[in-house]
């Protein structure tokens with residue numbers, strides 16, 4: 025059970041890293057996520073259904089997410105549409121596109137096809153239990169992604185993203201087009217989100233076009249929960265706390281799902297809880313800021 | 320170096336709010352010129368910089384840099400050879416990032432790739448350069464810029480701008496938001512850097528004495544026009560009193576002309 029929370033937290037942590045990139049680093053609140061997460065799931069599902077292999081499926085899922093991000097950034101850049109509207113436009117269009125990717129189906133079970141979960145179970149059979157094998161695999165995968173992101177943010181290009189979210193004029197002054205940077209940033213972010221969706225589908229055993237509903241809020245809640253855990257200005261800590269926040273978020277959701285009935289909660293209330301988590305986090309963050317100013 | 324030909328800028332053109340802010344302006348800035356610009360509020364000084372840097376586009380006229388017509392070039396493209404510092408110290412740096420990250424970002428102009436250039440060598444280079452500011456910033460490379468004072472931030476911005484090796488720098492009242500002591504420190508550094516790197520400079524200031532003391536050419540703007548343009552030897556002999564007398568003289572003449580017209 026406990027391993028399940030960690031595994032889910034790690035898988036959704038990849039999505040939360042994407043949300044962290046846009047919301048926190050780029051200051052580009054991107055709602056494409058609700059469409060790119062299921063997009064990753066359905067691309068992966070179709071690839072597995074057609075025996076294209078886990079690796080190729082993963083690459084294609086990531087690429088699909090990147091493309092979705094490009095579309096949002098392009099709408100924002102070229103049509104001078106606000107971030108939020110650009111994201112909602114892409115997200116809405118993705119709903120139809122995702123159904124098309126699934127050949128006009130709304131979901132696709134993955135129980136009977138070879139996928140990353142069955143692959144891990146097969147490879148570790150007789151050595152360790154399935155649950156632990158999953159846990160170790162996802163710890164490694166998420167650490168690898170985190171490490172790559174940390175390195176990325178230390179590159180010359182990565183530093184520009186930090187500046188872009190902080191002070192766009194500074195980026196312009198360097199002779200760099202903020203539009204190009206937004207394309208790259210929002211693209212990469214949605215690539216991560218789609219990757220997370222691809223793993224989530226395999227973990228859940230199905231891909232569904234509704235998998236992404238409200239996912240951006242759960243990502244945001246994870247990011248904010250993480251921010252309460254550790255204070256730092258070092259990127260390696262910032263990415264670490266996003267992942268920890270995602271695990272904590274999943275733990276809270278788990279509590280809600282399994283013990284919520286004591287207070288008459290049903291699984292349908294979980295989205296309400298997600299939203300409230302974000303609101304409470306915002307409230308506490310604001311309160312701290314006000315207190316910080318007066319002292 | 321910079322050539323403005325017959326530039327005008329009309330805001331809200333075509334509406335009854337139309338407002339001509341720059342009026343048929345012609346200006347030729349030579350390489351290595353250090354031009355100071357004064358003028359009352361709303362004279363069009365910042366608009367002039369916006370037109371040069373590409374932050375705004377002129378309604379009429381052309382902007383050339385070197386021999387190249389850059390009238391239609393986007394701001395980020397022109398920024399490759401223009402360094403601009405604003406009155407607001409917050410605009411030059413990224414506050415949530417460290418000093419060394421900020422310095423790395425501005426070290427080289429143009430698109431950046433996936434290379435890690437911030438290494439020990441760069442850090443010691445940054446430290447050495449920061450020593451010139453004489454503010455103890457060389458020991459604070461890992462601190463966020465938000466922790467610096469306005470004066471420190473503006474001095475850092477100045478240094479960062481100079482290190483990025485622009486051909487032209489535009490300073491828009493870059494000391495106006497600072498207290499007198501910091502303002503004079505930053506102004507001294509500015510003069511030193513301009514001299515050291517022989518930068519072509521345009522500096523807007525509200526301090527007439529500064530406008531007279533620094534640079535080799537002085538422009539006074541009023542109502543979207545350059546009404547006084549003094550260079551070289553003549554500029555060296557300027558005083559605040561002479562400048563005011565010149566201004567009154569020109570504006571009174573205009574007034575008389577208007578009366579003649581009305582009569």
Ligand SMILES: Nc1ncnc2c1ncn2[C@@H]1O[C@H](COP(=O)(O)OP(=O)(O)OP(=O)(O)O)[C@@H](O)[C@H]1O
Pocket residue numbers: 330331338340358359360361362363364365366367
């Ligand atoms: N984007 C804009 N839209 C409409 N009017 C503008 C705009 N920008 C500037 N103006 C107007 O143009 C005129 C000149 O403004 P500008 O900022 O160039 O003056 P300035 O000489 O820099 O003044 P100050 O010394 O106060 O900084 C002002 O009347 C201003 O209100």
Ligand SMILES: [Mg+2]
Pocket residue numbers: 364365366491
């Ligand atoms: Mg101004």
